[in-house]
Every structure is written in C-alpha cells, then in structure tokens.
Amino acid sequence: MKIYKMSYQDLDQVMDIENSSFKDPWKRDFFEHDLCRRSAMLFVAKEGPKVIGYIDAWLFGDELHLANIAVHPEFRRMGVGSKLLKKIIELGKTKNAKYIVLEVRKSNFGAQKFYEKLGFKQYYLRPRYYSNGEDAIVYKLDL
Numbered sequence: 262m263k264i265y266k267m268s269y270q271d272l273d274q275v276m277d278i279e280n281s282s283f284k285d286p287w288k289r290d291f292f293e294h295d296l297c298r299r300s301a302m303l304f305v306a307k308e309g310p311k312v313i314g315y316i317d318a319w320l321f322g323d324e325l326h327l328a329n330i331a332v333h334p335e336f337r338r339m340g341v342g343s344k345l346l347k348k349i350i351e352l353g354k355t356k357n358a359k360y361i362v363l364e365v366r367k368s369n370f371g372a373q374k375f376y377e378k379l380g381f382k383q384y385y386l387r388p389r390y391y392s393n394g395e396d397a398i399v400y401k402l403d404l
C-alpha cells in the first residue's frame with residue numbers, strides 16, 4: 262500500500278468508498294472544492310491502481326482539523342486508516358500545527374476506538390451536531 266496526494270482522477274473511487282461508509286456521505290463537490298483549497302490536505306491510500314482509503318484535513322493556524330477519513334470496507338483493520346492519519350499528522354507538524362481535532366458521531370464506536378488507539382482524547386461534546394440530531398464527540402490530540 263502506498264500513500265499519494267489525492268487527484269481528481271481518484272474521485273470516482275473515493276466516492277464509492279464515501280457512499281459505502283457514511284449514512285450522510287459528502288457530495289463529490291465537497292472533495293472537488295477541497296482539492297482547490299490551499300488549506301486542505303487530501304491523500305489516498307492505494308493498492309496498485311485501486312483506492313483503498315482517503316483522508317482530508319484542514320489547517321487553520323496551529324489547528325489541524327480532520328474533516329474526513331474512510332477506508333474501503335474490505336480493507337479495514339489492516340492499518341490503512343492509521344497510516345493515512347499518521348501521514349497527515351507528520352505533514353501538519355512540518356507546517357507548525359500544534360494539535361489535531363475532529364468530530365465523531367456518538368454512535369460510531371469503531372471510529373472512537375480507532376482514534377483512542379492513536380492517542381486522541383475526548384475533548385468535549387457538541388450536542389445535536391449532525392443533521393439527524395445526533396451528538397458529536399470532539400476528540401483532540403496534541404502534536
């Protein structure tokens with residue numbers, strides 16, 4: 262598996278993973294928009310030509326904000342998500358990011374375990390953050 266910068270050519274495969282990973286998937290133009298933003302960092306993990314995961318993070322001053330991460334369902338629990346997140350963290354550090362934050366659904370226990378394994382701590386609760394009224398747990402990791 263190798264990590265590359267995301268390109269427009271990856272978006273069909275990224276959208277397949279996005280649609281199979283989330284109840285409220287991002288629309289394609291969210292990714293297209295971020296691919297144009299200087300503050301956004303987008304990477305894909307690939308096995309040969311196949312996209313098996315992706316990550317999108319935003320840098321605001323010393324804050325790195327993890328906006329999106331997903332791994333193809335058939336490639337989970339193989340270290341792909343960890344590798345993508347570590348890539349963003351290392352890049353963020355070179356750009357003077359001091360911490361990374363993210364929101365996760367209260368019901369998404371798998372993702373919570375994933376972030377906790379990587380050292381993130383629960384920071385605070387954002388009530389009714391999602392469109393269906395579900396709370397978000399904000400996680401933070403100091404870099």
Ligand SMILES: CC(C)(COP(=O)(O)OP(=O)(O)OC[C@H]1O[C@@H](n2cnc3c(N)ncnc32)[C@H](O)[C@@H]1OP(=O)(O)O)[C@@H](O)C(=O)NCCC(=O)NCCS
Binds near residue numbers: 336341
């Ligand atoms: C969350 C996600 C990105 C993790 O990616 P991944 O490649 O499967 O994660 P890794 O293989 O790097 O996991 C590293 C460790 O995190 C923990 N972990 C990951 N997924 C887990 C799960 N579903 N349940 C419990 N622990 C989990 C484990 O400790 C794992 O190590 P182990 O497999 O040796 O036990 C992936 O499950 C996914 O795409 N989920 C759907 C989209 C999503 O929820 N994104 C996050 C939104 S906030």
